[in-house]
Amino acid sequence: MxxxxxxxxxxxxxxxxxxxxxxxxxxxxxxxxxxxxxxxxxxxxxxxxxxxxxxxxxxxxxxxxxxIGLVVDHIDKEGFLRFRPIGGWNEVTLLGQRVWVKTLDGRWVRGVIGVMPPHVTPSGKEREAPEMKDLYIDVGARNREEVEKMGLSVGSVAVLDREFAILNERVVTGxxxxxxxxxxxxxxxxxxxxxxxxxxxxxxxxxxxxxxxxxxxxxxxxxxxxxxxxxxxxxxxxxxxxxxxxxxxxxxxxxxxxxxxxxxxxxxxxxxxxxxxxxxxxxxxxxxxxxxxxxxxxxxxxxxxxxxxxxxxxxxxxxxxxxxxxxxxxxxxxxxxxxxxxxxxxxxxxxxxxxxxxxxxx
Structure with a gap:
Protein backbone atom coordinates (compact mmCIF):
# COMPACT_ATOMS: atom_id res chain seq x y z
CA MET A 1 0.00 0.00 0.00
CA ILE A 68 -6.20 18.59 -18.81
CA GLY A 69 -4.69 22.05 -18.80
CA LEU A 70 -4.87 25.62 -20.04
CA VAL A 71 -3.05 27.59 -22.73
CA VAL A 72 -2.51 31.34 -22.73
CA ASP A 73 -3.98 32.99 -25.83
CA HIS A 74 -3.70 36.66 -24.84
CA ILE A 75 -1.93 38.88 -22.30
CA ASP A 76 -3.74 42.08 -21.31
CA LYS A 77 -1.77 45.32 -21.08
CA GLU A 78 -2.47 45.18 -17.32
CA GLY A 79 -0.60 41.85 -17.13
CA PHE A 80 -3.51 39.39 -16.83
CA LEU A 81 -3.26 36.12 -18.78
CA ARG A 82 -6.32 35.06 -20.73
CA PHE A 83 -6.54 31.39 -21.61
CA ARG A 84 -8.35 28.62 -23.41
CA PRO A 85 -8.86 24.99 -22.33
CA ILE A 86 -6.73 21.98 -23.19
CA GLY A 87 -9.21 19.16 -22.67
CA GLY A 88 -12.59 19.20 -20.97
CA TRP A 89 -13.14 21.61 -18.09
CA ASN A 90 -16.12 22.73 -16.08
CA GLU A 91 -15.33 26.43 -15.61
CA VAL A 92 -16.81 26.45 -12.11
CA THR A 93 -13.96 24.23 -10.84
CA LEU A 94 -11.37 26.81 -11.92
CA LEU A 95 -12.59 29.73 -9.82
CA GLY A 96 -10.14 30.72 -7.11
CA GLN A 97 -7.59 28.03 -8.00
CA ARG A 98 -3.80 28.30 -7.89
CA VAL A 99 -2.03 27.25 -11.07
CA TRP A 100 1.45 26.58 -12.40
CA VAL A 101 2.30 28.36 -15.67
CA LYS A 102 5.22 27.17 -17.82
CA THR A 103 7.77 29.70 -19.06
CA LEU A 104 9.52 29.69 -22.43
CA ASP A 105 12.68 28.25 -20.86
CA GLY A 106 10.84 25.43 -19.10
CA ARG A 107 10.43 26.85 -15.59
CA TRP A 108 7.08 26.86 -13.78
CA VAL A 109 5.76 29.97 -12.05
CA ARG A 110 2.73 30.27 -9.83
CA GLY A 111 -0.42 32.19 -10.57
CA VAL A 112 -4.04 32.34 -9.45
CA ILE A 113 -7.31 32.32 -11.34
CA GLY A 114 -8.96 35.43 -10.02
CA VAL A 115 -12.57 35.69 -8.97
CA MET A 116 -14.55 38.84 -8.21
CA PRO A 117 -15.18 39.25 -4.45
CA PRO A 118 -18.84 39.19 -3.39
CA HIS A 119 -18.56 42.74 -2.04
CA VAL A 120 -18.41 44.21 -5.56
CA THR A 121 -20.28 41.60 -7.55
CA PRO A 122 -23.26 43.25 -9.28
CA SER A 123 -26.60 42.40 -7.70
CA GLY A 124 -28.18 39.36 -9.29
CA LYS A 125 -24.84 38.10 -10.70
CA GLU A 126 -23.61 36.37 -7.55
CA ARG A 127 -24.65 32.87 -8.59
CA GLU A 128 -23.96 33.06 -12.30
CA ALA A 129 -21.34 30.63 -13.57
CA PRO A 130 -18.58 32.37 -15.53
CA GLU A 131 -17.56 31.48 -19.05
CA MET A 132 -13.98 30.44 -19.82
CA LYS A 133 -13.47 33.60 -21.89
CA ASP A 134 -14.10 35.76 -18.83
CA LEU A 135 -11.51 34.06 -16.60
CA TYR A 136 -7.85 35.07 -16.28
CA ILE A 137 -4.62 34.11 -14.55
CA ASP A 138 -2.97 36.65 -12.25
CA VAL A 139 0.80 36.10 -11.84
CA GLY A 140 1.29 39.26 -9.77
CA ALA A 141 2.59 41.34 -12.67
CA ARG A 142 1.80 45.05 -13.07
CA ASN A 143 1.69 45.01 -16.85
CA ARG A 144 2.36 42.94 -19.99
CA GLU A 145 6.06 43.81 -19.96
CA GLU A 146 6.54 42.30 -16.49
CA VAL A 147 4.76 39.13 -17.63
CA GLU A 148 7.12 38.85 -20.60
CA LYS A 149 10.17 39.38 -18.35
CA MET A 150 8.97 36.40 -16.31
CA GLY A 151 9.33 34.30 -19.47
CA LEU A 152 5.61 33.92 -20.12
CA SER A 153 3.95 34.48 -23.48
CA VAL A 154 1.05 33.50 -25.68
CA GLY A 155 1.31 29.70 -25.90
CA SER A 156 2.43 29.20 -22.31
CA VAL A 157 0.55 26.29 -20.74
CA ALA A 158 -0.79 25.90 -17.22
CA VAL A 159 -2.01 23.18 -14.87
CA LEU A 160 -3.57 23.19 -11.43
CA ASP A 161 -1.34 23.68 -8.39
CA ARG A 162 -2.74 21.05 -6.04
CA GLU A 163 -1.07 18.63 -3.60
CA PHE A 164 -1.90 14.95 -3.20
CA ALA A 165 -3.66 14.25 0.11
CA ILE A 166 -4.75 11.18 2.10
CA LEU A 167 -8.30 11.50 3.46
CA ASN A 168 -8.17 8.27 5.47
CA GLU A 169 -6.32 4.97 5.35
CA ARG A 170 -7.82 4.01 1.98
CA VAL A 171 -9.11 7.14 0.21
CA VAL A 172 -6.91 9.76 -1.46
CA THR A 173 -7.52 12.98 -3.40
CA GLY A 174 -5.55 15.13 -5.79
Missing part, protein backbone atom coordinates in the same frame (compact mmCIF):
# COMPACT_ATOMS: atom_id res chain seq x y z
CA UNK A 2 2.68 2.54 1.01
CA UNK A 3 4.66 1.79 -2.14
CA UNK A 4 1.62 2.44 -4.31
CA UNK A 5 0.70 5.63 -2.43
CA UNK A 6 4.22 7.00 -2.90
CA UNK A 7 4.09 6.23 -6.62
CA UNK A 8 0.67 7.82 -7.09
CA UNK A 9 1.65 10.93 -5.14
CA UNK A 10 4.69 11.54 -7.35
CA UNK A 11 2.71 11.03 -10.53
CA UNK A 12 -0.25 13.13 -9.43
CA UNK A 13 1.84 16.13 -8.42
CA UNK A 14 3.91 16.05 -11.62
CA UNK A 15 2.91 18.67 -14.21
CA UNK A 16 2.02 17.46 -17.69
CA UNK A 17 -0.80 18.97 -19.74
CA UNK A 18 -1.54 17.39 -23.12
CA UNK A 19 1.38 17.90 -25.49
CA UNK A 20 3.71 18.96 -22.66
CA UNK A 21 4.14 15.70 -20.73
CA UNK A 22 7.93 16.03 -20.29
CA UNK A 23 8.00 16.11 -16.48
CA UNK A 24 5.74 13.07 -16.22
CA UNK A 25 7.68 11.26 -18.96
CA UNK A 26 10.99 11.50 -17.08
CA UNK A 27 9.35 10.13 -13.94
CA UNK A 28 7.73 7.25 -15.85
CA UNK A 29 11.03 6.28 -17.47
CA UNK A 30 12.77 6.25 -14.08
CA UNK A 31 10.04 4.11 -12.53
CA UNK A 32 9.74 1.76 -15.51
CA UNK A 33 13.36 0.99 -16.44
CA UNK A 34 14.19 -1.45 -13.59
CA UNK A 35 11.23 -3.71 -14.42
CA UNK A 36 11.35 -4.07 -18.21
CA UNK A 37 13.87 -5.29 -20.76
CA UNK A 38 13.82 -2.17 -22.91
CA UNK A 39 12.47 1.40 -22.83
CA UNK A 40 12.04 3.62 -25.88
CA UNK A 41 10.43 7.01 -26.49
CA UNK A 42 8.77 7.62 -29.85
CA UNK A 43 8.66 10.83 -31.90
CA UNK A 44 5.61 12.22 -30.11
CA UNK A 45 6.78 11.27 -26.63
CA UNK A 46 5.01 8.00 -25.81
CA UNK A 47 7.08 5.88 -23.42
CA UNK A 48 7.14 2.21 -24.44
CA UNK A 49 8.48 -0.40 -22.03
CA UNK A 50 8.99 -3.93 -23.34
CA UNK A 51 8.94 -7.00 -21.10
CA UNK A 52 9.59 -10.12 -23.15
CA UNK A 53 7.30 -13.11 -22.98
CA UNK A 54 7.65 -16.73 -24.03
CA UNK A 55 5.86 -16.40 -27.39
CA UNK A 56 5.81 -14.08 -30.39
CA UNK A 57 2.42 -12.66 -29.38
CA UNK A 58 2.25 -9.00 -28.31
CA UNK A 59 0.08 -7.56 -25.54
CA UNK A 60 -0.27 -3.79 -25.14
CA UNK A 61 -1.26 -1.96 -21.96
CA UNK A 62 -1.82 1.80 -22.22
CA UNK A 63 -2.26 4.53 -19.62
CA UNK A 64 -2.06 8.20 -20.51
CA UNK A 65 0.42 10.65 -19.03
CA UNK A 66 -1.33 13.90 -19.91
CA UNK A 67 -3.75 15.89 -17.79
CA UNK A 175 -5.33 16.50 -9.29
CA UNK A 176 -4.74 14.52 -12.48
CA UNK A 177 -5.76 11.11 -11.14
CA UNK A 178 -7.14 10.99 -14.70
CA UNK A 179 -4.96 9.24 -15.60
CA UNK A 180 -2.04 9.19 -13.19
CA UNK A 181 -3.84 6.51 -11.18
CA UNK A 182 -3.92 4.37 -14.36
CA UNK A 183 -0.20 5.05 -14.83
CA UNK A 184 0.44 4.08 -11.21
CA UNK A 185 -1.49 0.83 -11.70
CA UNK A 186 0.56 0.00 -14.80
CA UNK A 187 3.92 0.80 -13.20
CA UNK A 188 3.03 -0.98 -9.96
CA UNK A 189 1.92 -4.06 -11.91
CA UNK A 190 5.26 -4.19 -13.75
CA UNK A 191 6.91 -4.67 -10.34
CA UNK A 192 4.71 -7.68 -9.58
CA UNK A 193 4.77 -9.58 -12.88
CA UNK A 194 6.11 -13.09 -13.26
CA UNK A 195 6.66 -14.98 -16.52
CA UNK A 196 4.47 -13.83 -19.39
CA UNK A 197 3.05 -15.84 -22.30
CA UNK A 198 3.05 -12.77 -24.56
CA UNK A 199 5.59 -9.97 -24.83
CA UNK A 200 4.22 -6.96 -23.00
CA UNK A 201 4.37 -3.42 -24.36
CA UNK A 202 3.58 -1.09 -21.46
CA UNK A 203 2.84 2.30 -22.98
CA UNK A 204 2.53 5.66 -21.22
CA UNK A 205 0.70 7.66 -23.87
CA UNK A 206 0.52 11.35 -24.73
CA UNK A 207 -2.37 13.62 -25.70
CA UNK A 208 -5.23 11.33 -24.69
CA UNK A 209 -7.30 14.23 -23.40
CA UNK A 210 -7.32 15.96 -26.80
CA UNK A 211 -8.19 13.02 -29.02
CA UNK A 212 -6.40 9.79 -28.01
CA UNK A 213 -3.44 10.86 -30.16
CA UNK A 214 -0.52 9.01 -28.60
CA UNK A 215 -2.30 5.66 -28.41
CA UNK A 216 -2.97 5.74 -32.15
CA UNK A 217 0.73 6.16 -32.92
CA UNK A 218 1.85 3.51 -30.43
CA UNK A 219 -0.70 0.94 -31.61
CA UNK A 220 0.37 1.42 -35.22
CA UNK A 221 3.97 0.80 -34.21
CA UNK A 222 3.36 -2.18 -31.91
CA UNK A 223 0.47 -3.84 -33.80
CA UNK A 224 -0.54 -5.81 -30.68
CA UNK A 225 -2.55 -9.03 -30.67
CA UNK A 226 -4.65 -7.66 -27.81
CA UNK A 227 -4.69 -4.49 -25.74
CA UNK A 228 -5.97 -3.15 -22.42
CA UNK A 229 -6.35 0.52 -21.58
CA UNK A 230 -6.11 1.64 -17.95
CA UNK A 231 -8.02 4.79 -17.12
CA UNK A 232 -10.38 6.40 -14.66
CA UNK A 233 -14.13 6.22 -15.04
CA UNK A 234 -16.99 8.20 -13.57
CA UNK A 235 -18.08 7.39 -10.03
CA UNK A 236 -21.12 9.62 -9.54
CA UNK A 237 -22.18 7.83 -6.34
CA UNK A 238 -22.76 11.12 -4.55
CA UNK A 239 -25.77 12.99 -3.11
CA UNK A 240 -28.27 14.20 -5.67
CA UNK A 241 -27.42 11.62 -8.33
CA UNK A 242 -29.80 8.73 -8.94
CA UNK A 243 -28.38 5.24 -8.66
CA UNK A 244 -28.82 4.54 -12.37
CA UNK A 245 -26.46 7.42 -13.17
CA UNK A 246 -23.69 6.40 -10.78
CA UNK A 247 -21.88 4.48 -13.56
CA UNK A 248 -19.59 2.95 -10.90
CA UNK A 249 -19.20 3.09 -7.12
CA UNK A 250 -16.03 3.99 -5.27
CA UNK A 251 -14.72 1.04 -3.26
CA UNK A 252 -16.65 -1.65 -5.16
CA UNK A 253 -13.67 -2.74 -7.24
CA UNK A 254 -12.20 -1.86 -10.64
CA UNK A 255 -14.62 -1.58 -13.55
CA UNK A 256 -14.43 -3.78 -16.62
CA UNK A 257 -15.67 -1.74 -19.53
CA UNK A 258 -18.60 -2.93 -21.65
CA UNK A 259 -19.24 0.24 -23.64
CA UNK A 260 -18.39 3.93 -23.58
CA UNK A 261 -18.33 7.00 -25.78
CA UNK A 262 -20.53 9.93 -26.66
CA UNK A 263 -21.20 12.25 -29.57
CA UNK A 264 -18.07 11.04 -31.37
CA UNK A 265 -19.33 7.45 -31.42
CA UNK A 266 -19.42 4.49 -29.10
CA UNK A 267 -16.63 2.07 -28.24
CA UNK A 268 -17.74 -1.48 -27.53
CA UNK A 269 -15.07 -3.53 -25.79
CA UNK A 270 -14.07 -6.70 -27.63
CA UNK A 271 -16.55 -9.26 -26.26
CA UNK A 272 -14.08 -12.14 -26.11
CA UNK A 273 -11.41 -10.15 -24.29
CA UNK A 274 -13.95 -8.52 -21.99
CA UNK A 275 -15.45 -11.89 -21.00
CA UNK A 276 -11.96 -13.30 -20.47
CA UNK A 277 -11.15 -10.45 -18.05
CA UNK A 278 -14.45 -10.95 -16.20
CA UNK A 279 -13.79 -14.70 -15.92
CA UNK A 280 -10.30 -14.12 -14.51
CA UNK A 281 -11.66 -11.60 -11.99
CA UNK A 282 -14.25 -14.10 -10.80
CA UNK A 283 -11.77 -16.99 -10.59
CA UNK A 284 -9.28 -14.85 -8.64
CA UNK A 285 -11.96 -13.48 -6.32
CA UNK A 286 -11.22 -9.89 -7.33
CA UNK A 287 -14.16 -7.52 -6.68
CA UNK A 288 -15.20 -5.78 -9.89
CA UNK A 289 -17.96 -3.85 -11.63
CA UNK A 290 -19.22 -3.73 -15.20
CA UNK A 291 -19.07 -0.29 -16.78
CA UNK A 292 -21.48 1.32 -19.22
CA UNK A 293 -20.51 4.97 -19.70
CA UNK A 294 -22.33 7.22 -22.15
CA UNK A 295 -19.89 10.12 -22.20
CA UNK A 296 -16.12 9.94 -22.62
CA UNK A 297 -13.82 7.19 -23.83
CA UNK A 298 -10.27 5.88 -23.40
CA UNK A 299 -7.17 4.92 -25.36
CA UNK A 300 -8.85 1.56 -26.04
CA UNK A 301 -10.96 3.28 -28.69
CA UNK A 302 -7.86 4.49 -30.56
CA UNK A 303 -6.02 1.18 -30.28
CA UNK A 304 -8.91 -1.05 -31.36
CA UNK A 305 -9.20 0.25 -34.91
CA UNK A 306 -5.58 0.28 -36.07
CA UNK A 307 -4.38 -1.84 -38.99
CA UNK A 308 -6.43 -5.05 -39.19
CA UNK A 309 -8.09 -4.27 -35.88
CA UNK A 310 -6.95 -5.02 -32.32
CA UNK A 311 -9.04 -6.84 -29.70
CA UNK A 312 -9.17 -4.12 -27.06
CA UNK A 313 -10.78 -3.63 -23.66
CA UNK A 314 -10.36 -1.39 -20.63
CA UNK A 315 -9.97 -1.73 -16.89
CA UNK A 316 -11.16 1.44 -15.16
CA UNK A 317 -10.57 2.88 -11.71
CA UNK A 318 -13.75 4.49 -10.30
CA UNK A 319 -13.03 8.15 -9.58
CA UNK A 320 -15.22 10.86 -8.10
CA UNK A 321 -15.01 14.48 -9.31
CA UNK A 322 -13.08 13.69 -12.52
CA UNK A 323 -11.55 16.72 -14.27
CA UNK A 324 -11.50 18.77 -11.09
CA UNK A 325 -8.82 19.76 -8.52
CA UNK A 326 -10.13 17.20 -6.02
CA UNK A 327 -10.41 13.88 -7.84
CA UNK A 328 -10.99 11.06 -5.34
CA UNK A 329 -9.99 7.39 -5.49
CA UNK A 330 -10.31 4.44 -3.13
CA UNK A 331 -6.89 2.77 -3.06
CA UNK A 332 -8.47 -0.68 -2.86
CA UNK A 333 -9.95 -0.15 -6.34
CA UNK A 334 -6.55 0.76 -7.76
CA UNK A 335 -4.75 -2.13 -6.07
CA UNK A 336 -7.41 -4.58 -7.24
CA UNK A 337 -7.06 -3.16 -10.76
CA UNK A 338 -3.35 -3.98 -10.55
CA UNK A 339 -4.09 -7.47 -9.28
CA UNK A 340 -6.58 -8.02 -12.10
CA UNK A 341 -4.16 -6.73 -14.75
CA UNK A 342 -1.38 -8.99 -13.44
CA UNK A 343 -3.66 -12.03 -13.61
CA UNK A 344 -4.82 -11.21 -17.14
CA UNK A 345 -1.29 -10.70 -18.48
CA UNK A 346 -0.02 -13.91 -16.88
CA UNK A 347 -3.06 -16.03 -17.79
CA UNK A 348 -3.66 -15.15 -21.44
CA UNK A 349 -1.74 -17.76 -23.44
CA UNK A 350 -1.54 -18.00 -27.26
CA UNK A 351 -4.53 -20.33 -27.61
CA UNK A 352 -6.74 -17.78 -25.81
CA UNK A 353 -5.34 -14.94 -27.90
CA UNK A 354 -6.13 -16.94 -31.06
CA UNK A 355 -9.78 -16.92 -30.02
CA UNK A 356 -9.70 -13.12 -29.77
CA UNK A 357 -8.20 -12.91 -33.26
CA UNK A 358 -10.71 -15.20 -34.95
CA UNK A 359 -14.27 -14.64 -33.79
CA UNK A 360 -15.29 -18.00 -35.33
CA UNK A 361 -13.07 -19.93 -32.89
CA UNK A 362 -14.98 -21.16 -29.83
Missing amino acids: EEFISLLKKLSEARGPSGFEDEVRELVIKEMEPYVDEVTVDRWGNVIGVKRGSSSYRAMVAAHMDE KAFDDRVGLAVMLYTLRQLGDLPATLYAVATVQEEVGLRGAQIAAERINPHYAIALDTTIAADVPGVGERLHVTKVGAGPAIKVIDGGRGGLFIAHPGLRDHIVRIAREAGIPHQLEVLYGGTTDAMAIAFRREGVPAAAISIPTRYVHSPVELVDLSDALNASKLLKNVLEKTPPDIIDKFLDRRVK
